[in-house]
Amino acid sequence: MYLSINWLSEYVEHGLSADALADLLTRSGLEVEGVERGGPALDGVVVGRVVDVRPHPDADRLQVCDVDLGGVAGADGPVQIVCGAPNVAAGQAVPVATVGTVLDLPARDGSGVELVTIKKGKIRGQVSNGMICAEDELGIGTDHDGILVLDGDAVVGQPFADYLAEHGRGGDAVLDVNVTPNRPDATSHVGVARDVAALLDKPLRRPAGLRSAPPVPGVGGAVADLVSVEIDVPDACPRFVGMVVENVTVGESPEWLKERLVSVGLRPISNVVDVTNFVMLETGQPLHAYDLDRLEGGRVRVVAAEGGEAFTTLDGVERKLPAGTVMVADGERFVGVAGVMGGADSEVTEATTTVFIEGAMWEPSQIRRTAKALGLQTDASYRFERGADPTGQPFAVARAADLVAQTGGGVVVDGRIDENPRPYAPRTVRLRPARVARVLGVEVPVEDIARLLTAIGFGVEGGESGLEVTVPPFRPDVEREVDVIEEVARLWGYDRLPTPTTTAVPLVPAGDTPSARLLARSLRRLAALGFRETYTNSLVSRPTAEAFADAAWTGAAAPPVETLNPISQEMAALRPSLLPGLLAVASYNQARGAGSLRLMESGHVYRKAAGADENGADRNGAGGVVDGYHEHRALALGMSGAAVLDAWDRPARETDVYDLKGVVVDLLADLGITGVTETPRPAPDALTAYALVLEAGGRRLGVLGRVSDAVADAADLQAPLFAAELDWDAVVALADRDAVVAYEPISRHPVVERDLAVVVPEAQPAGPLLETIRRAGRPLLQDVRLFDLYRGEGVEAGHKSLAFALRFGADRTLRDKEVDGRVRRVVKALGAEHGAGLRG
Structure with missing residues (x-):
């Protein structure tokens, strides 16, 4: 989630730079992945203090100033700067562009701005070591009547950008916050401001002026004559709130509103749509605005789709609805996918004059299933999947209605619709201060526990013997005592928790399986032969899984295993072979100039068991971990490019299948496996141009060959790839586990x-x-x-x-x-x- 520093400053006067705020949030559990800065470049501009001012001896309108820069720019004491501003005076704190600073200064011909590097020089014979700046010269205003005079408590030598940030001025900065699924409260600016206020022991405030918080109207009123709401699936929609604004003029949003949305990467659309986005980013409650005149009969219904219906969403895409999808409908048709995206037939347009604003609470699991089934992830579904505040809908809808009226010249209809079939029941947790001390390793004073929890919305009653903590509705993740202790820890400060001098470690000797020991031994041998180990994802797309489940390669005619709830279409099935990963790695490296490749990978492969019995055993006799499925460890090798490089004493030679065969035979021989038979493939298959099947002891060990041209072209290979895949479980079953390498002297007798x-x-x-x-x-x-x-x-x-x-x-x-x-x-x-x- 993107978080605007300037926007956040409206709710808490934190006085921190972007980097300091990012560090504060990360240490409290909200990881900041990046900081993007906007506004003018102010590198090299620092706070200075004017020590002395005297007239320039050769110019009536210039002054010679001695300015203390606090040791910045290598100055041991005050530096001399020539200034032409009429308001410069001794004792002032001023912004100073030091020598080497690059500024966007107003062009002398008035045509715009131009880049100017501040240099040390002489002005009418007097040395000047920098420039005392006005607002327009810094790009933070238009005033050029005189230099910018700062607050008297400004710190000399401080970067001017930090000074502006502390005073809520200058360019904005945006934090990229990685909000974990258990923190739905942190998906809004107010939610993060609540944490910042608690961490800094500052008050959480509401913005003043145009964006002030309106009163929430009562249930019923005139709005009930315009709209009716029916909830047919209360388990999916615990609450539905709505208000109406009449006589609205839909048009462009005011600058402040567009600025807020643009700062966090959203494109302004219209004042009505922009308001709903603004309130969502402010409070964390997604909203949707409908053209009330396009809702048949003024009816709003929450229903479940039967399955197979076509519905066109706001993005213009027609989608087939899975059975059970929760929809918002009017008296005749669907008008929105609940909690995900509205419909094209009821959207607000320039012709809209009456707006119905919806703010609902949707069951997180339902929204998650719907978003995945439709492949439609939105800002709204992102928040509903984590769990919105079940009590926050009335305020958010009232806030949006008030802003729509202000920005669109409309009138808010009295009252609100509020269907609440599952009222929220507050939760309380018993917190023992002694338990806090045992878990954290440090005694946190009870008054500090109460203060910290109260600051983030928890209700706290009790004392030393125990606290009754009421969990706020916007924190669905807090259920047990240990959850409350975690809140105390992150607000108290993880860095304040002591590191234990000793740690109890169970005296259980580390163990290893024969299979793992033999694999480690073989991987070391392959590494000595120049092979490099790779790790690829065990999840692949369904078409890839089906293509590489070829029985000619895997040795079993069985379908691949699909995942029930895939993260994406590219991760919809378990790999039946290691070959897809090998191809991807080879392609990636060849595209970057790696001419000679020696690759190896070990990992599990999966398939449905071919002819599995009740024990899940397949025709190779391997038992499945799950009945009806087969899983085994495999070892894949790949070779491509030059086998021998061109040199003065020999010509170059490309790798062929015999190079790979030699490695495989050597590997098996090192494990004591003899009697290996090689059966050539009678004809090319879908994956290989030719191949050899390896068997020993009545078991299929694997296959090796050259990847077919069709597969190589699809993978964008630039040179032939020779690949082998061994069933490692079968190899281990035949290996001599007790074999040791023994020294044998060279015979003194002739051969x-x-x-x-x-x-x-x-x-x-x-x-x-x-x-x-x-x-x-x-x-x-x-x-x-x-x-x-x-x-x-x-x-x-x-x-x-x-x-x-x-x-x-x-x-x-x-x-x-x-x-x-x-x-x-x-x-x-x-x-x-x-x-x-x-x-x-």
Whole structure:
């Protein structure tokens, strides 16, 4: 919420600069996220005091002044300034623009203003070290008859902007206050002023003059002959208040009203609409103005929509109403969405002469549901969702009616409509001073507790033995004793509460799961390989969730999980995969010049369980946390860009799928997972151009491949992305949790190397062959690698030749007979399991 300092000053004479006020509010629980300043730039202008004045020796209309600047601008004592103002005199406090200050001074030709930098120089032979300023030279007025003389108690050396702020003059400043949902009272200038007055021990006051508070008329009167109100849904509308202003001229608002709205970012529309906005920002009670002549029969009804009706709101958009939406209607049709926005058919126009002003209390949960269902967040719904003051409607409506009459030349019809089916019942809370001391760690005097609570509208009775605290209606968040203690703490000052010298910490040893330990180990290994960890949101849009719930990637044909009450359409479902986040991070970094990417992310993924049984177990055998749903931790890897950069001794090489496969295989091997099979995808799917499915021990471990061109284009990728996603729960189930890294010295005995070339069908992958060779060559086989692929002369069509280098060794010298025997076992196993034959 935006808060104008000048506007706030009408309700409490705080005397603080914008920064000081922001600090005060933040320390009391109302966080100020930013300060925006308006008005003239006054940097370098300070308060000075004229010590001596003497005539200029060479100019009749000039005076030479000695001015004390309080040590500002490096001056050890008074500085000499030449001044031409007739009213300058010794002892005055004056605004002084020091050397280097830039001012918007009136142009000499009268055409406007021009930027002038104040410099040290000579005027008719006398040195001048600055400028004593008039109102128009500072941009805070039009008077140029003489210099501006300040109050006698002005502090010498003080920045002039701070002096103006303390005296309610000069440019305005606006605070951006982050109002938490539990503080509906702080959504208005009066509400914040109430806190400021309590914190500074100053009175809370009503503005005087044109904007004075009017008396609230009684219920009934002449207005009852013009309007009738019926509430069909009292649970949604506890109170409905209305007044009528006749003979109104709708037109432009006066300057003071437009200035107030513009200062907090609202666009003035007309005097009637501007008044309702002004009163809402002043009191926190949203209002709505109707053209009474356009309300059929003068009837106003509060009803619930059946669902599916079309309604055009003030913004000109036709909306379909969900069933149960609370609406304001006349005798024939809907005229407004209750607590959110009015309708186009009853709005106030230039032809309006009779205005009906509505001020209602709406149930917060109802307004929250309506605003989310319609995707329509307004200033009114923002306040009603938090809970308006259930007793504040009569004053707010009377205030608005009075201002409409003043700004539009109208007459307020006597009396008010006030339907109140659920009258407000005051709440009282028992407060024990001893309990305050135990909770806060410091004894707050009972008289201070009473003073602070009274200052913010609480009723307090009692003494040392206990206080009966009556909670004001505008504080629905205060329900228990501890809530009242929190109010005492923030007003007394959090910085005044002592810090305990000792804190009780339970002696419970920190624990960790095997899954978390293995994940931390793998992430460290990946970081050593150049991967950077990312964190992305587990909530995605519904179309994204549906697109990435592809069974070819996730391994399960199951729909994604949608959220019941999404914060926004972009956060309407839980992610079925980590791939969307990986794509977003890759796109973001590529767009900013990151050519070579190595990304990793671990996190939970979700889906509805495919064929879930009564225990919520899916076909992979994993039990769901919630019946009918599946959730598991996944680990995603992404690689893109250059694998090897161009250098003097080698050419550059782009990353390919084998780089990623090597990382995944290395990762699994480090966890002791062997016997991994790789099944190529027979055809491209929606997400990948090609992919390999990894399995071991009868379980699907995950998939790796290249992201399809369509998906890459949609994500604005500038280079191909190779991605892998592992089911970490499945990986942990197969991992050797007790495996340790053990030192093994280099053998002093020679190794024996043999090459083996076999012919296999073209579709046969090399991975299963490598696994068979390792198994059949044990225990003498130390290493095996594929070093050649050949197709052509001497190899039957539809086949290929794969050549492997085998390395044998032991803690002794091997004999050829032993090695030959192992090679024969390998050849036999390759033929039996894969139909491989030795190449001739």
